[in-house]
Each structure stands twice: as C-alpha cells, then as structure tokens.
Amino acid sequence: MSELLLRGGTVHALDDDRTTAEAVLFREGRVAAVGDAGTVEAESTDAEVIDLDGRTVLPGFNDAHTHVFSVGIGLLETDLSAADDREEALALLADNAASTPAGEWVLGFSYDESSWPAGERDYLTKAELDSVSEDHPVVAVRVDGHSATLNSRGLDAVDFSGVEHDVREEHGEPTGRVVEDATGRVRAASYPDVPKASEALDAAIDRYHELGVTSIQTVAGLTRVRDHGYVQQEALFAHWRDDDLDLRTTFYVPQWQAESLSDLEFASGFGDDWLRLGGLKTFSDGSIGSETAKTHREFAGGGFGEMVNDREQLREWFAHAARTNQQIATHAIGGEAIDIVIDEYERALSEYDDEFDPRLRVEHAELATDEAIERMADAGIVASMQPNFLQWNGEDGLYENRLGADVRPENNRYRDVLDAGVPLAFGSDKMPPGPLYGMQFAVESPHESQRVGVDEALAAYTRGAAYAEFQEDEKGTLEPGRFGDAVVLDADPYENADAFDEIGVELTIVDGEIAYDAR
Numbered sequence: 016m017s018e019l020l021l022r023g024g025t026v027h028a029l030d031d032d033r034t035t036a037e038a039v040l041f042r043e044g045r046v047a048a049v050g051d052a053g054t055v056e057a058e059s060t061d062a063e064v065i066d067l068d069g070r071t072v073l074p075g076f077n078d079a080h081t082h083v084f085s086v087g088i089g090l091l092e093t094d095l096s097a098a099d100d101r102e103e104a105l106a107l108l109a110d111n112a113a114s115t116p117a118g119e120w121v122l123g124f125s126y127d128e129s130s131w132p133a134g135e136r137d138y139l140t141k142a143e144l145d146s147v148s149e150d151h152p153v154v155a156v157r158v159d160g161h162s163a164t165l166n167s168r169g170l171d172a173v174d175f176s177g178v179e180h181d182v183r184e185e186h187g188e189p190t191g192r193v194v195e196d197a198t199g200r201v202r203a204a205s206y207p208d209v210p211k212a213s214e215a216l217d218a219a220i221d222r223y224h225e226l227g228v229t230s231i232q233t234v235a236g237l238t239r240v241r242d243h244g245y246v247q248q249e250a251l252f253a254h255w256r257d258d259d260l261d262l263r264t265t266f267y268v269p270q271w272q273a274e275s276l277s278d279l280e281f282a283s284g285f286g287d288d289w290l291r292l293g294g295l296k297t298f299s300d301g302s303i304g305s306e307t308a309k310t311h312r313e314f315a316g317g318g319f320g321e322m323v324n325d326r327e328q329l330r331e332w333f334a335h336a337a338r339t340n341q342q343i344a345t346h347a348i349g350g351e352a353i354d355i356v357i358d359e360y361e362r363a364l365s366e367y368d369d370e371f372d373p374r375l376r377v378e379h380a381e382l383a384t385d386e387a388i389e390r391m392a393d394a395g396i397v398a399s400m401q402p403n404f405l406q407w408n409g410e411d412g413l414y415e416n417r418l419g420a421d422v423r424p425e426n427n428r429y430r431d432v433l434d435a436g437v438p439l440a441f442g443s444d445k446m447p448p449g450p451l452y453g454m455q456f457a458v459e460s461p462h463e464s465q466r467v468g469v470d471e472a473l474a475a476y477t478r479g480a481a482y483a484e485f486q487e488d489e490k491g492t493l494e495p496g497r498f499g500d501a502v503v504l505d506a507d508p509y510e511n512a513d514a515f516d517e518i519g520v521e522l523t524i525v526d527g528e529i530a531y532d533a534r
C-alpha cells in the first residue's frame with residue numbers, strides 16, 4: 016500500500032471550517048487523514064515519512080485558465096518576457112536565429128512592450144524583425160497572444176486569405192503587425208509537429224509542478240484546431256494513454272467544434288481523474304493590450320475594440336452547448352463584451368435541463384461593470400479571473416496607457432466580485448503561470464478597494480478553481496477522500512501577505528506521490 020505522511024508543519028486543509036493541522040497522510044492517491052501528528056501516524060501502516068520542519072501544506076494549486084501548449088512551447092522557444100527592453104528582445108531572437116537552420120521559423124513568445132522603458136513602448140515592427148534575420152521567417156507574439164509582429168519573410172510564409180482585416184497596414188503596406196484571427200494563422204503556419212508538441216507538454220508539466228500546480232484547466236485558443244492537424248490533442252491523449260499525464264487536466268473545446276461536440280452528446284465532466292472534458296470555449300472580444308477588447312471606454316489609439324464573434328454567433332454556439340448540458344467558458348474582457356455574453360448566457364440558461372446548473376463562466380471579466388457583476392451573481396455565473404493581470408495596473412502601466420488613469424481602480428474587481436457572491440476562480444492565462452506570483456497582486460492590489468484577503472486568494476486558486484470545473488468534491492481541499500494533491504511551501508502565506516512572491520515551493524505532491532522536490 017503506498018502511503019506518504021507529512022508531519023511537523025502546518026497543514027491548511029482549506030475545508031469549510033478552515034481546519035489547520037500538524038500532519039496529513041496520503042494513501043493510494045487520496046487524502047487518508049488530517050490531524051495532529053499522533054492521530055495521523057496511528058492511521059498509517061507503512062508510510063514514507065517526510066518531516067515538514069515547520070513548513071506549510073496546502074491543497075495543490077489549480078490553474079483555472081491556461082493554455083498548456085503555449086506554456087510548453089514558450090519554454091522550448093524564445094521567451095521574450097525575459098527582455099527588459101527592445102534591444103534585448105531583438106538580441107534574444109537573433110540568438111535563436113543563429114541556432115536555427117535557414118528557412119525554419121524563429122519563434123518568440125510573450126513580448127510585453129508595456130513593460131519596457133518609456134519611449135520604447137510601441138509594438139515591435141517588421142523592420143526590427145527584418146534586422147533579426149532575412150533568412151528565417153521570424154515572429155514575436157505578444158504576451159496576450161492576441162497580436163504578433165512578423166518580419167517580411169514571415170509575412171510571406173503565412174496564408175492570410177479570409178483574415179486580411181486582421182493584418183495591419185499603413186499606406187497600403189503591411190506593417191508586420193497582425194491581430195486576432197491573423198495571429199491564429201501565424202500559429203497554424205509555425206506550429207510544431209507531434210513530437211515537438213509532446214516535448215512541449217512535458218516541459219509544461221514540469222514547470223507546473225515547480226509552481227505547486229497539480230491541476231490545470233486548459234482552454235482552446237483562437238487557432239482553428241484543424242489548421243494545425245490536431246497535434247495538441249494527439250500529444251495530450253498520448254500522455255494520458257501512457258499514464259504520463261501527472262497533471263490533472265480539464266480541457267475546453269474550441270468554439271468551432273460547438274456543433275460536433277454537442278452531436279456527441281457528451282456532457283461536461285466526461286473523462287477520468289486525469290483528463291476530463293470541461294465544455295465549450297468561446298471568444299467574444301480581443302484584449303486590452305492589443306486594443307481589441309470591446310469596451311465602453313475609448314482606447315488611446317482610438318476605437319472601442321471589436322467583437323471577434325458577434326451576438327448571433329455566440330447565441331448559436333451557446334444553444335449547441337445547452338442542448339447536451341455542456342458548460343461554456345467565454346472569453347470576455349471589455350465591459351460591452353461582458354454585457355453581451357451575460358445577455359446570451361441568461362438566454363441560454365433556460366435551455367439547459369432544469370436540474371443542471373452549468374456554472375457558465377466568464378473568462379477574464381476585466382472590465383465588468385457594477386451591473387454586470389450583479390447579474391453574474393444572480394445567474395450563478397463563475398468569474399474566471401487572473402490576478403497576475405494586475406502586473407499591468409501600476410502607474411503608467413498598460414491599463415492606464417490604453418484606457419486612461421481612471422480605469423485603474425475599475426479593472427479586475429476581485430473584491431466586488433466576491434462581495435456580490437459571484438463564484439471566483441483564479442488562473443494565470445500563462446502570463447506567466449505561477450499561483451504565488453499571481454496571488455500577491457490580488458492581496459496587495461495597488462487599489463485597496465479591490466484587495467482580497469490571503470484566504471480568499473488561496474481559496475480562488477484551489478476550491479474556487481475546483482468549483483469552476485465541477486470538481487469541488489474531489490479537489491481543492493485536503494479532506495479525507497479527496498485527491499492526494501498538495502503543495503509544501505517554505506513559508507506560510509497566511510503570515511506573509513506582503514511577501515507572497517518570495518514564498519518557495521518545496522514539494523509538489525500529485526496523487527499521493529512526490530512530483531517535484533526542491534529540497
């Protein structure tokens with residue numbers, strides 16, 4: 016019988032009573048006992064024992080919104096989030112080009128011009144990427160994944176027919192910048208094959224374990240799956256078949272599959288303890304960073320953003336999902352997009368079985384109005400939000416620069432969401448992944464009115480995330496019978512509200528076994 020006993024620290028079970036204990040025992044992949052050391056030891060028969068030496072145990076973190084392949088590919092390719100300025104970003108790409116055979120793609124991810132010094136905060140340009148290489152197609156994808164810049168060779172290598180409206184031009188010439196659907200085409204054209212996707216998945220799983228994450232909810236991006244040959248699914252299912260998926264994964268299917276998913280008559284939750292179907296992922300608008308979120312406020316660069324799918328299209332997809340009791344997770348960032356999604360969710364709710372609460376999800380909800388938050392509470396709509404987004408909410412930060420200073424206290428309203436009674440789930444949207452990194456912003460938000468407590472933040476990244484995927488009876492707490500998924504931290508978050516990001520992950524335990532060990 017496989018047993019693992021952790022004792023001599025502080026175990027926060029995060030159950031309804033917020034039990035704290037000295038020890039926890041895992042047996043056969045589940046939590047077997049939580050309590051004082053004597054009682055828990057008496058329960059064990061032949062356990063591997065780990066002395067916690069005062070460390071802190073929490074339920075494993077659950078990233079409620081991520082793109083697992085982007086995480087992995089980002090690790091394998093050039094990570095531009097590491098660049099402190101334009102020059103460094105271009106140098107990183109040039110390094111990549113130097114070791115890439117001519118003609119093959121040079122891929123850079125997660126560039127964030129808003130974090131660069133004043134005067135350097137324009138998007139990367141075609142000319143700059145031409146200076147990186149003229150022998151390779153080069154692309155730098157923005158951190159939000161909603162836009163990218165290509166060099167001339169890259170523009171030539173992608174088929175943009177049908178999505179020309181998302182290829183930016185000046186004086187009739189492409190600027191090298193593409194947004195939304197055209198960014199999807201770039202991904203499709205530059206996408207890796209199955210072995211590379213499999214390597215990316217392994218890299219992402221390792222990274223998640225390092226971060227104390229034991230479950231993820233991976234949502235479809237904008238790229239049409241069929242455009243890149245199902246490599247992601249193939250890698251995911253191969254890992255699952257080979258028992259290599261030691262990160263519990265719930266996946267949300269892309270909007271284009273709404274009808275076929277419904278025709279299969281699979282309801283949300285189909286799958287097993289490792290790989291489950293969450294439901295349908297749809298998009299309503301773009302992003303703030305790319306000035307494509309559909310807002311009530313005007314962007315600095317002009318305009319109010321765009322719906323990437325209009326109301327009628329969303330309605331049709333939602334009806335397909337409702338027909339077979341599938342949950343829907345809809346990307347909605349701008350205030351107007353959120354309002355439209357809630358309208359259509361309210362309509363769709365009447366089409367689900369009366370006994371089934373589909374826990375419809377709004378992903379991001381960054382610019383939700385008071386009224387929208389109230390409506391979400393009334394309809395039981397889940398807010399799936401990303402506390403790490405507040406990294407852009409500082410003075411002279413992206414939110415302010417794109418939408419004006421008065422947007423700063425009015426975005427990512429975690430406090431108002433919780434106070435209204437809206438179920439809150441935290442995730443990272445892989446910008447970057449990292450629950451401790453993200454939670455520090457929710458706890459120390461520059462806008463005190465939107466701060467949440469340590470317990471509320473931890474709950475949103477564990478219990479709340481589990482609720483968002485109908486898994487609250489299996490995970491999110493350390494109660495007997497729940498999955499043996501936990502994280503051991505070198506300091507107690509409850510006592511380090513002002514230094515969350517300095518807390519280290521010592522151990523990650525998945526299914527009652529050690530998946531990551533930093534000791």
Ligand SMILES: [Zn+2]
Nearest residue numbers: 080081082444
């Ligand atoms: Zn996302």
